[in-house]
Amino acid sequence: MARYGMVFDLKRCIGCNACVIGCKQENSLPDGVFFTRTLSEEYGVYPAVNRVYIPTLCNHCEDAPCEKVCPSGATYTRPDGIVMVDPQKCIGCGSCAVACPYDQRSEMKAEAFKDGLFGTGELTDFEKQGYPRYTPGMVTKCDFCSGRVDAGLDPACVVTCPTDARIFGDLDDPNSKPSKLIRERGGKSPLPEKNTRPKVYYID
Amino acid sequence: MAVNDLPIVGDSFKLGFRLQRYWDTPMASAFFFGELGAGLFFVSLLLESNRGMLAGLLITGLLKTYFHLSHMGVPQKSWRAILRPDRSWISRGLIGIVCFMGFGGLHLLEVWGLIPGFGGLLTLLAGAAALVVMTYQGFAMSHSTAISLWNSGLIPVSSLAYSATAGVMVLLAAAPESAQLMVPAALILHLCVAVILLSLLHAARHGSPGARKSVELLTRTLYAKWFFVLVCGAGVLLPVLLLWFAGSVPLATMIAATGTLAGYYTFRLLIFKAGVFEPIMSFRP
Numbered sequence: 001m002a003r004y005g006m007v008f009d010l011k012r013c014i015g016c017n018a019c020v021i022g023c024k025q026e027n028s029l030p031d032g033v034f035f036t037r038t039l040s041e042e043y044g045v046y047p048a049v050n051r052v053y054i055p056t057l058c059n060h061c062e063d064a065p066c067e068k069v070c071p072s073g074a075t076y077t078r079p080d081g082i083v084m085v086d087p088q089k090c091i092g093c094g095s096c097a098v099a100c101p102y103d104q105r106s107e108m109k110a111e112a113f114k115d116g117l118f119g120t121g122e123l124t125d126f127e128k129q130g131y132p133r134y135t136p137g138m139v140t141k142c143d144f145c146s147g148r149v150d151a152g153l154d155p156a157c158v159v160t161c162p163t164d165a166r167i168f169g170d171l172d173d174p175n176s177k178p179s180k181l182i183r184e185r186g187g188k189s190p191l192p193e194k195n196t197r198p199k200v201y202y203i204d
Numbered sequence: 205m206a207v208n209d210l211p212i213v214g215d216s217f218k219l220g221f222r223l224q225r226y227w228d229t230p231m232a233s234a235f236f237f238g239e240l241g242a243g244l245f246f247v248s249l250l251l252e253s254n255r256g257m258l259a260g261l262l263i264t265g266l267l268k269t270y271f272h273l274s275h276m277g278v279p280q281k282s283w284r285a286i287l288r289p290d291r292s293w294i295s296r297g298l299i300g301i302v303c304f305m306g307f308g309g310l311h312l313l314e315v316w317g318l319i320p321g322f323g324g325l326l327t328l329l330a331g332a333a334a335l336v337v338m339t340y341q342g343f344a345m346s347h348s349t350a351i352s353l354w355n356s357g358l359i360p361v362s363s364l365a366y367s368a369t370a371g372v373m374v375l376l377a378a379a380p381e382s383a384q385l386m387v388p389a390a391l392i393l394h395l396c397v398a399v400i401l402l403s404l405l406h407a408a409r410h411g412s413p414g415a416r417k418s419v420e421l422l423t424r425t426l427y428a429k430w431f432f433v434l435v436c437g438a439g440v441l442l443p444v445l446l447l448w449f450a451g452s453v454p455l456a457t458m459i460a461a462t463g464t465l466a467g468y469y470t471f472r473l474l475i476f477k478a479g480v481f482e483p484i485m486s487f488r489p
Binding site: 017032037038039040041043050052054056065068069070071072073074089090091092093094095097098099100101102103105107108109110135136137138139188190191193194195196202 | 215217218219222224226227231275276277278279281282284285286287288291292293294295298344345347348349350351354412479481482484485486487
């Protein structure tokens, strides 16, 4: 069984946010909800100033704190390591949201489903086909586009990235692209002191 | 510039500290009324005040439940929160609340002579369940490593201390004739709360960057005014002074209890609002 993970090559990310748009389209996300973000950090003093882009999404932690605190059993980990949220079981208590050190949970506010993307109260065809996969009020997150992964495809953010800064694959396969990159360029985990063992790595 | 100097970035696409925004006023109100009701019940149980026990049960049963349901995204499925007591403090707490309401209600019926006595068993069970409700919310918060301010053993202790203090103060305000016994207890509990608050701030001040940012929010920037005036002033200093100098005067105990409750509610609210997520990494030297 595969153990899926992702590598972000920070040398390649140009901060275009195409991944963010690809994710929103794939997952039909309501206004203000993002499963992935590309954060920017500026540092240094003029004229020696630098800017780095840091893509983020759910880290699908091996020791997922969101799963441990979920009182309803809605959050669970698939055998391939993808951490999922069952929309039928989620009660929207938000305990997963305050337990995730990476702030990667999103509230699917009920109003967003009623108002629609344009705030007119009328849903577009795009919204009509996408929203039924969520329960209004639930708290959810990135699932590595599990439907695409099951079909043998890469997640939407990976295929949308124009610079190949996002590399997805099986971390248990030593010959997979992410495994090689982590081995050769030393993948860093986000907030390792939180002991969540993320399956997303950063290389620079 | 170090990580500590990174800004609070709100919901933007910048790297920095992010304020916890998932548990807000309704959840703080639910925590407050849950602990207030359970604390009042527990103190009333010890002092055999039937009215106090009934009030405690009603506060927890009605107000805590109302605010919890208003917080839930999918309230019609709230019953599912009971399903994972093996790993979730929310589930354990919900079982505690059900036991508290059940055993507490039966204990009252027993005291009123409406059901046969069980030889103190119901008193024991109701008291134990009240203690669970007084503390579990603190455990639910401190269990989370995500928000460093909350990830402290002092959080459940603060829940217990505040809960007991609020219980004593409400009972004291409602029944000033018991002042001789209650005033010393209230003074000691307020001092405990003060020590816990100082310890919590001290531990966070020397903790991770996120915890330090929370302390900065509470004591120097965004929430400092509210923290010092309501949590420290009205919630601790004012009741201690009033109880010390006019502990047996009904009006003084009433004002002291109001101050304690205002401080306690503000503490509950600010501890949520000052919780921050740390930046996932930084390239600053």
